[in-house]
Amino acid sequence: MAEILARTVEVTRKYGDVTALDQVSLDIRAGEVVGLLGPNGAGKSTLVNLFAGLRKPTSGRVELLGGSPTDPARRRGIGVTPQETGLPPTLRVGECADFVAAHFPDPVGRGELLDRFGLGDLAKRQIGGLSGGQKRRLAVALAFIGRPRLVFLDEPTTGLDVEARRTLWDGIRRFHAEGGTVVLTSHYLEEIEALAERVVVIGGGRVLTDDTMDAVRGLVGIRRVTLTASGLPELTGVLGVEQEGTRTHLLTADSDALVRELVLSGAPFADLEIRPTSLEEAFLTITGRESQAA
Amino acid sequence: MSLVLTHARYQFLETVRVPIAVIGSAFFPAMAMLFFVVPFAGDNAVASTYATGSMVIFAVMSACLFTYGIGVAEDRAQPWDPYLRTLPAGPVPRFTGRIITVMGLTLIAIIPVLVIAAVLTEATVTVPQLLLGLGAILVGSLPFTLMGLSIGYTFSSKAAIVIAQVVFFPTAVGGGLLTGDPAYAPEFIKIVSPYLPTRGAVELVWAATTDFTPNPLALIMLAVWVVVFAALAVWAYRRDEGRRFT
Numbered sequence: 001m002a003e004i005l006a007r008t009v010e011v012t013r014k015y016g017d018v019t020a021l022d023q024v025s026l027d028i029r030a031g032e033v034v035g036l037l038g039p040n041g042a043g044k045s046t047l048v049n050l051f052a053g054l055r056k057p058t059s060g061r062v063e064l065l066g067g068s069p070t071d072p073a074r075r076r077g078i079g080v081t082p083q084e085t086g087l088p089p090t091l092r093v094g095e096c097a098d099f100v101a102a103h104f105p106d107p108v109g110r111g112e113l114l115d116r117f118g119l120g121d122l123a124k125r126q127i128g129g130l131s132g133g134q135k136r137r138l139a140v141a142l143a144f145i146g147r148p149r150l151v152f153l154d155e156p157t158t159g160l161d162v163e164a165r166r167t168l169w170d171g172i173r174r175f176h177a178e179g180g181t182v183v184l185t186s187h188y189l190e191e192i193e194a195l196a197e198r199v200v201v202i203g204g205g206r207v208l209t210d211d212t213m214d215a216v217r218g219l220v221g222i223r224r225v226t227l228t229a230s231g232l233p234e235l236t237g238v239l240g241v242e243q244e245g246t247r248t249h250l251l252t253a254d255s256d257a258l259v260r261e262l263v264l265s266g267a268p269f270a271d272l273e274i275r276p277t278s279l280e281e282a283f284l285t286i287t288g289r290e291s292q293a294a
Numbered sequence: 295m296s297l298v299l300t301h302a303r304y305q306f307l308e309t310v311r312v313p314i315a316v317i318g319s320a321f322f323p324a325m326a327m328l329f330f331v332v333p334f335a336g337d338n339a340v341a342s343t344y345a346t347g348s349m350v351i352f353a354v355m356s357a358c359l360f361t362y363g364i365g366v367a368e369d370r371a372q373p374w375d376p377y378l379r380t381l382p383a384g385p386v387p388r389f390t391g392r393i394i395t396v397m398g399l400t401l402i403a404i405i406p407v408l409v410i411a412a413v414l415t416e417a418t419v420t421v422p423q424l425l426l427g428l429g430a431i432l433v434g435s436l437p438f439t440l441m442g443l444s445i446g447y448t449f450s451s452k453a454a455i456v457i458a459q460v461v462f463f464p465t466a467v468g469g470g471l472l473t474g475d476p477a478y479a480p481e482f483i484k485i486v487s488p489y490l491p492t493r494g495a496v497e498l499v500w501a502a503t504t505d506f507t508p509n510p511l512a513l514i515m516l517a518v519w520v521v522v523f524a525a526l527a528v529w530a531y532r533r534d535e536g537r538r539f540t
Binding site: 052076082083100103 | 312377
């Protein structure tokens, strides 16, 4: 079993009356690429912030590299992406990299780092003058500057064009191939699919699913069947129903069986459409199912 | 220690790249000097030296309360601030770096006051007195630095603006900064002022630059204020951790 780099043990975090995380136990092992998925407000950022020492749990225990994440010495082994909107606009790209590098005992050289993220020509530019994509790349680069063992990447390629996104993914894969551990949060299934081996789905402050990529793919293989009908019979296997004007959306794991049953029932309908749900919808369905079961 | 200097260097860079902020903090005390000191006390060497000392503390206090109080509150609202907390450093480098930065900016802000005092008034100092005075200013700025940090780490930026202004004026007037030569200050000011941090600070400057003998009570209270605001600032910083983010 690989070494555990970070873990939460029955961690609960509350903000006033709101419970952001509820009894979450999670291990991050060396060499893993873990995709952290969940709708907005699910508790993803709270979890990452606990690991990065930004917050303390209301109850339970958080460990990072064998100690507490609130101990600055432990944080030498991690890298975090800042939100690109917060990068100090008056500093130059190179200055910003040097500033962050000064916190680590053995940082990557500034030229090497900026080249790796396609920012080599921009070292002298003020951050305020960069494009959104360039800022995003700088933000991700900063996570790798201290030669971390474990990086937390929050929506690393949001706002990047396809080419920049592929370049960044290659960079993350290379880091992983050299033994690095990655915790990746994203809304986008595509990004998680491209990189992660293990997927943790969080919803309502709890771990709903923690499994391999393949297993989770099957789990979120939910289809949306949309049709116009005045009255529908009782159908089996419907996970959720939404009404939008005259259109009815049915969420189901088995769209073939649903359509067969619908046709056999003889109920009149028109304009049948079947498509995969977005990840967000799938999660809402999973979350709903979990709370029904509870 | 090198990390402290790194933080100070980059905070200073961030500030001076927006020159209007530096000009702004120098403008206010320079104007006060021109309007209040030059016309009323300019031809009296003792009075204008006292008044220059007062204006310098006035400048220091406004620089501290506004750059720390409002600056820190605004920084906290930016995502860069939580990012810095994930770096392997405790609060000390950022805290200390900020204090060094504002000390530097303060020295820039008081240059116009000193120039006006030298050119347009009879105020006089010797070189050792001037250096001693600068030392006194840096010590005297401590309670206001810590006061500003307490405000910045406790309130949102909108509230911090109001609080800084509300605190600023009575502390300045009550400490006797606007009433010139301490011997001729109104009775009320004489009673209240030793208890305010402005008084201890300005007395240090006066003692350094004139033959003024400071009131021990004012100096003790200055030390008390430093301790109180240091405790408040640390408390506010700790309390802030992990609460602000959604």
